[in-house]
Amino acid sequence: MARFRSNTATVTPDAVNLAGGKAYTESPKLELVSLVLTSFVQDQYYKSAKGQLDRLAELVTYVLAQDPMFPAKAAIYARNEFGMRSISHALMGELVKQVPRLYNKSAGCTWLKDAVAKVVRRPDDALEIMAYVESRCPIR
Numbered sequence: 001m002a003r004f005r006s007n008t009a010t011v012t013p014d015a016v017n018l019a020g021g022k023a024y025t026e027s028p029k030l031e032l033v034s035l036v037l038t039s040f041v042q043d044q045y046y047k048s049a050k051g052q053l054d055r056l057a058e059l060v061t062y063v064l065a066q067d068p069m070f071p072a073k074a075a076i077y078a079r080n081e082f083g084m085r086s087i088s089h090a091l092m093g094e095l096v097k098q099v100p101r102l103y104n105k106s107a108g109c110t111w112l113k114d115a116v117a118k119v120v121r122r123p124d125d126a127l128e129i130m131a132y133v134e135s136r137c138p139i140r
Contacts, residue, residue, distance in 0.1 A: 018046035029070060032059040036078045041086040053090055057136070060094040064102060071095055072115035079119045092119050093132030
């Protein structure tokens, strides 16, 4: 008989993974962090690079509404602790693209400026972020 474990209820899988097996649904924050820390923005067996970037944009939109600074902190963590470049550039690009629409443009977002400064460690990092924004919403 279990002495310390009194709750024996089991959690059942509530989703299907890409391979068709049983899986558990992740929260949007957990899915965002998982995507950011495991993606090299390359085609994989079950996922395309474009599909990963599209999902990243969806997750950023959803998480920004709940916790605006969370995606910025995730980008800083991924870039500085894990050395993830392309995905942190894409995440910062999404923030640069989406945050001004959510907040008053004249008020400015100092936290976003600080986040970009913490992600940009090399000169080409800033160029990659700009290139991402341009590729996702071209200026005509």
